[in-house]
Amino acid sequence: MICRRKFTFVGIYLAVLSMFVFLSTYPSAASVLLEDQTWTELRDLIKSGTTTIIVPIGGVEQSGPAMALGKHNVRVKYLAGKIAERLGNALVAPVISYVPEGSIDPPTGHMKFPGTISISDKIFEQLLESAARSFKLHGFTTIVLIGDHGGYQADERLVADRLNREWGNTPARVFAALEYYEITNGAYVEKLLSSGAKSNEIGTHAGLADTSLMLAIDPSMVRMDRILAAPKLGAADGVYGGDPTRSSAEFGQMGVDLIVNGTTDAIREFIANRRRPQ
Incomplete structure (x- = not known):
């Protein structure tokens, strides 16, 4: 009886270990993150039709x-992943976390609070352009910009318009998915109101929506005890x-579903419009 139990335990242990090794051997198989791929895996994905990068x-x-x-970094990475999964032929680039947040001297807006980091609109636009040019070089034909913060939405559109004019005779396009x-x-x-x-x-x-x-x-990012304590936050x-x-x-979750579904539909429509005869 003891020997049989030992044998059963060892068998189960080896089976679990084998499964773990198998899964860890293919980390990119279930991942839509660009940074989880090797360069050869990425090359093959692009050749097989994964030509959209978010x-x-x-x-x-x-x-x-x-x-x-x-908050913004965690949220946009999660939602971008869900959008890429729905698209089925897309990957997600690393999050751009240095963005315009107001002036530093004197501080304006969120810069009045410790921890906020800001760069100029010019540097931000150059950062987006450089990233987009990198993706175009490697074979991505649809480069989608999604921004979780309201302060740089206009910058996204400016970059997309500028590059699309420049790339008019190429297959590559940039879509500022302001939706x-x-x-x-x-x-x-x-x-929420309904x-x-x-x-x-x-x-x-x-507030409540945010x-x-x-x-x-990711509830670990929220301090509910502080929300519920007096006095109320203002x-x-x-x-x-x-x-x-x-x-x-x-x-x-209502917002998550709306954002993922609505943005996915907007990206699909952008790609479809490009394919229609002019």
Whole structure:
């Protein structure tokens, strides 16, 4: 009996170990992240039709005392991954986390709060352009910019328009998918209101909508104990136009679904329009 139990235990252990080794041998198989691929794996993916690259743009900024500084980076990476999975022929570039957040001297906007990092619009646009040129060089034909923060949406459009004019006689195009951000201010707000949230709770920054999205994606980034403690958070704390007290992962998941589905549809439409005869 003892020998049989030992044999069974050893068999199970070896089976689990073998499965772990097998899965770890192919880390890129289930990953849509560019940085998880080797260069040869990437080359083969592009040759086989994976020619769309999503460039997620985040930022490091204050989001009140109850939400971590890296909110935008975590959120845009997660959502970009979901969008790429839905597209089926796309990869996700590393997150661009250094973005315009206001002037430094004197500090404006979020720069008045410790931890916020800002660069100029010019440097930001050059960064986007250099990344896009790199992707074009290696064979990507659709380069999608998605930004999680409102302050640089116009920069995304400027870069896309500029490169598309330059690349007019090539297969490569840049798509500034502004729908990604617009959904958070439109369809997501409407969905929250129809689901019981109040307009004075939703907010424009670190309110119910913003906080709920983070709870659905990574609750470790949210300090619910601080949200529920008195006094209520307000503008002096970096929470603008809303109240995060009733934030929930359920509210947030509504936004996740809308953003992923809406952005995926917009990217597909952009690609389809390029293929139609002019």
